[in-house]
Structures are given as structure tokens and as C-alpha cells.
Amino acid sequence: MGFTHLNEQGNPTMVNVAEKQVSTRTATARSIVALPPEVLAHLTDGQLQTKKGPVFQVAIIAGIMAAKKTGELIPLCHPLGLDNCDINISINEAQEVVIDCTAGITAKTGVEMEALVGASMAALTIYDMCKAMSHDIVIKETRLMAKTGGKRDFKRA
Incomplete structure (x- = not known):
């Protein structure tokens, strides 16, 4: 399969989705953030509060806003009106922040990029x-976890 x-002619182009079938499509992406101990010390009841405000709540809003603007950020992405965007933030057993972003739409193209942008x-x-508390914060990874709809479904083990 080509690009x-x-x-x-080898020039960039937006994929023509005119002939594709409309279907319900979802995608879930995950980002993992490692926080150093001096930041984790501010974690109370699964929430992180700083002088700038409630960190996870602001991050959820930022992720949703970004997912809605994916077509403006990535040059060849189709602009999409998402049906849904949900972001969940939790702390895993390694004391890392796990961000799961799930985007959904009924359309001719998928929402993988929207989920990846939202999590990122x-x-x-x-x-x-x-x-302000530490520059030793590491965004370890961002990757697609699952997608449904379109040519094939995908689920990471």
C-alpha cells in the first residue's frame, strides 16, 4: 500500500473520502506522564492542585479543545465535527499519570488523530x-490504544 x-505526482494531498461509507467510528489514545516526587507530593485524593488551578480538570478541557481543532493543527487532516470526546485521567501503579482520550463520530473518516491530539x-x-515545581516531568508516550469503524478495527493488547 502506498502513502x-x-x-x-508525489505531492501532498488530502485523502478523498467522497466514496467512503458513513459509519460510527471511535478511537482511544493514551498519553503517559511521569511526574517527579516533588510534584506527586501535591497529589491528594487522585487530584493535583497547583497555584494555576486544578491540573487534571484544566488538562481535560485543553485536551477536548485540541481534539476539536485537530483539522486546523495537522495539515492534511479532515476538519471534523466530533460527536463525542471524553478524557479520563488516572494514576497507575507506577505513580504515572495516565490520560485516555476517546473521540467518536459518525462520518466517512476516522478520529484517530483527534484522540491522539486530545491525549497529547x-x-x-x-x-x-x-x-514551576519541577522540569523533570517526562511525557513518556502517546499512542493509539483502539479504534473502531472504517476498514478495520484495532485494539492494542
């Missing part, structure tokens, strides 16, 4: 809100 974002922006927002 879908290149035309016959939530992670960057956590970094921004906590950097």
Missing part, C-alpha cells in the same frame, strides 16, 4: 501547569 497523502494536549497541559 495515502501523496497524489500520483492534555499531557502538555499537565507539564505546563506543573513545570
